[in-house]
Amino acid sequence: MPTNPRTVLRKFLARPQHEGAGAVVRRSIGRFELKYFDPFLVLDEFSVSAPAGFPDHPHRGFETVTYMLQGAVTHEDFEGHKGTIGVGDLQWMTAGKGIVHSEMPASNGTQKGLQLWINLSSSHKMIEPRYQEMASTNIAEAIEDGVRVRVIAGESLGIKSPIYTRTPTMFLDFTLEPGAKVHQPVPESWNAFVYVLEGEGVFGNSKASSTTPHHILLLGPGDGLESWNKSSKPLRFILVGGEPLGQPVVQWGPFVMNTQEEIDQTIQDYENFENGFEKARYWRSEALNQDHNF
Template structure:
């Protein structure tokens, strides 16, 4: 099908969430989504006042959350009884399903806190399945060394750098997500095969990069939605580039979101709110 092009740029916007954690939101701002991806937040600060109050207990229903830490230490606790500590390079993959109440609280009073939270939609048939949770320590995430001197961390799906693919720890989901963290040195290029028909985007969090054969620039701290095709071509700028590359199978279903509840109809989101208020969200 050919090489994908940069079709739309979504600059991240400064906002806050939880108990006042400062972050930058690209997907999800002004309800901009890229099926099956609902939201992407980047949190990044050296000032504890920007993150110390964290994300106290709050509910979810109907989708999955993925937390990926670059720096810092965050503790997760939820209504199902799970508890986990996320450090640099760790991932938490949580399926809210029919409902979960969880918290994510910083375990540091100084230093840098940096990472991402991604929301991935669930199909209607899976929105009410039991909640589940998985901590993935950094050492379980394969890292592929590139000939250019760069590297690719494979969190979900399969990255095919040559004749053989390298698979991440997350596999077998309906949306079949590909989640890569890519680090390229100055002027290095990378070609990534992707499934035609899947939606894909790149979020550049450090450096400079161009995308596609026409070398369109993606601004730093922006999400670049990509056209269809079977391959993504990316080239780093003079200072290198660090970015997330995500692709997934679109669900093609109605999305009705009310805060932390993502369902297919307004009635379903209203029911989720009622269930939360009467204590049956997680039952």
């Protein structure tokens, strides 16, 4: 149990904006109010309906974590990897030295989810791409005293995720029944935030005002988080923490490196189809080459 609970330092609403091809995201990290929260580059709560989506695009220098809340998206890349991420499923993708992929709706209706971008240290930015994927049924869960937690990464209520995080990270999906409270340890040296998905909750101080969906809360120093559900409906939120890298960040769209020279080199590599982007020369996703008829 935390002996020095973290309080809320900043709180703001993630407002909708357009991204990709007709998709709508609520971006909380990676926008003008909060450009970077070391080691986190972007947090999007996305909503997309066919034919909108995120067609073929590159990445280098970080990881993307996709966690579906509703519906499903199909992912494919220039390495020949393809799959569908359904509700409750997880994809932890290390872009490393380079990947080109697409993320498009897999069914009718509105698909919703979260995508988190986690920075990589300079020593890991040019590693080979890799994936860790987990079906919803395989994600570890614990239930205790009106609290349910899905352990995406890290550890909670004695349950530990098998996901390997190059940049040490915790990612927990909590649901608190009315009247429930939770005490979750967080390493003192880490940065941490809460993003509210459903209901309303009290965070950091039992006398604080309630926080409603689509708000991000940046947590101050301490060794854990305390949260209460004082409402009559379930509260659902994610708690994410990570070890700061403390390194320079230079970003150009989907490329994140440490210097402008490295960004210039990345753009050159991508345009010339080399140094990790060789397969981008001839690859096009199936989604890009066909109409969506669901």
